[in-house]
Amino acid sequence: MKKTDLVCTHCEKIFLITEVYPRCDICNEPLEVKKAAKGRIKEGNTFTQTILERYEDFFPFKGIEEDICLHEGFTPLINSSSLAAELGVKEIHLKNETGNPTWSFKDRGTSAGIQHALKLGYKKIGTVSSGNMAASIAAYGAKAGLKTFILVSADLPPEKLNPIAIYNPALIRVQGDYGNLYYESLKIGQKQGIYFINSDVPFRVEGSKTIAFEICEQLGFAVPDYVVVPTSSGGNLRGIIKGFEEFRLCGLIDKIPRIICAQARGCAAIYNAHSNNHETISRVENPDTIAHAIENPLPPSGNEILRKLRANDWISVAVTDEEIIRAQKRLAGEGIFGQPAAAVPLAAVRQLAGNGVIKSRDTIVLIVTGGGLKYTAAFERHDLKVADCRIEELSEFMR
Numbered sequence: 123m124k125k126t127d128l129v130c131t132h133c134e135k136i137f138l139i140t141e142v143y144p145r146c147d148i149c150n151e152p153l154e155v156k157k158a159a160k161g162r163i164k165e166g167n168t169f170t171q172t173i174l175e176r177y178e179d180f181f182p183f184k185g186i187e188e189d190i191c192l193h194e195g196f197t198p199l200i201n202s203s204s205l206a207a208e209l210g211v212k213e214i215h216l217k218n219e220t221g222n223p224t225w226s227f228k229d230r231g232t233s234a235g236i237q238h239a240l241k242l243g244y245k246k247i248g249t250v251s252s253g254n255m256a257a258s259i260a261a262y263g264a265k266a267g268l269k270t271f272i273l274v275s276a277d278l279p280p281e282k283l284n285p286i287a288i289y290n291p292a293l294i295r296v297q298g299d300y301g302n303l304y305y306e307s308l309k310i311g312q313k314q315g316i317y318f319i320n321s322d323v324p325f326r327v328e329g330s331k332t333i334a335f336e337i338c339e340q341l342g343f344a345v346p347d348y349v350v351v352p353t354s355s356g357g358n359l360r361g362i363i364k365g366f367e368e369f370r371l372c373g374l375i376d377k378i379p380r381i382i383c384a385q386a387r388g389c390a391a392i393y394n395a396h397s398n399n400h401e402t403i404s405r406v407e408n409p410d411t412i413a414h415a416i417e418n419p420l421p422p423s424g425n426e427i428l429r430k431l432r433a434n435d436w437i438s439v440a441v442t443d444e445e446i447i448r449a450q451k452r453l454a455g456e457g458i459f460g461q462p463a464a465a466v467p468l469a470a471v472r473q474l475a476g477n478g479v480i481k482s483r484d485t486i487v488l489i490v491t492g493g494g495l496k497y498t499a500a501f502e503r504h505d506l507k508v509a510d511c512r513i514e515e516l517s518e519f520m521r
């Protein structure tokens with residue numbers, strides 16, 4: 123590892139980068155790798171490069187192990203002039219993360235996390251997740267040949283288990299409080315030498331930085347006015363913010379975009395605290411939303427996101443399931459099939475444009491975080507049409 127440290131996002135206590143400290147032992151807030159203040163983008167061909175290689179200056183790794191990645195990232199940024207016209211803004215760009223190896227942005231953080239685990243000599247990895255992160259860790263664990271533990275809740279149905287089980291990890295249904303499992307797994311991991319790459323651990327956040335890096339490159343370093351991120355644990359949003367901050371520190375951009383933290387109304391711990399001016403987040407009792415990928419009732423990076431939102435006068439929004447379903451349909455109208463959570467940014471922007479918060483001069487990037495085939499139950503919420511016809515009448519029918 124390069125010479126740098128982990129630092130607590132709250133009390134700024136310093137921790138060794140060569141150890142695994144998922145949380146601060148003083149305030150229990152998340153840690154992060156110290157911001158890179160010097161660096162440039164490596165030249166090269168993104169068909170053959172990996173994200174960790176292209177942005178190596180911004181990672182604390184000394185040399186990159188390439189054989190363990192699945193070429194995550196380098197996802198398209200798609201301009202939609204029709205969405206921009208419809209919402210009355212200057213430009214809308216869709217960062218399509220559904221094109222990742224396991225169909226969500228999680229692969230970026232998984233890759234960075236495994237890189238760190240290997241540098242530290244770990245032979246076992248794990249995560250706590252029932253969805254995209256579980257599939258991502260299981261896939262990358264398989265590719266890297268590491269013993270891989272996936273802890274899921276006891277009641278997970280087979281249609282969600284199987285897309286994880288296919289990679290053949292040690293898949294364990296755990297009875298008991300699922301919320302506690304995040305902290306329990308980190309403790310067990312420290313004792314037993316298992317590197318848990320949970321939702322907002324420092325190196326998962328490092329991986330998410332590359333979303334910001336790519337957006338900067340794709341827009342020719344013209345910083346958008348807003349970036350809208352569907353937020354659950356807060357790990358991805360922290361990474362995206364950190365990416366923009368590092369590019370600014372390194373002189374690659376001159377400002378950072380305003381951030382919109384988008385949540386589902388049925389599980390909006392960060393939005394609730396932000397809009398009620400609370401100092402810290404509170405657990406959402408009985409979370410209920412169709413956007414299961416963002417259904418964390420007590421986001422482990424929630425307080426840190428809250429601090430950032432307040433310090434920068436940024437925005438948080440909560441959208442209803444109805445708004446989410448409508449946005450999912452509208453995204454499909456752009457040729458992009460995201461899962462409900464991935465449609466939350468579009469729903470959020472529609473709300474903010476309606477309220478006049480977002481203006482006609484604004485350029486907006488929406489993070490479409492994961493693919494729609496991951497959650498086919500959402501089909502039932504759409505009025506999907508199909509016609510029937512006999513072959514003899516087909517020509518007449520199609521006229």
Ligand SMILES: *Cc1c(COP(=O)(O)O)cnc(C)c1O
Nearest residue numbers: 254354355356357358415491492
């Ligand atoms: C994990 C996930 C999110 C939320 O990301 P956090 O880092 O937990 O805030 C949003 N959308 C999709 C599709 C996800 O898989």
Ligand SMILES: [Zn+2]
Nearest residue numbers: 130133146149
């Ligand atoms: Zn601390």
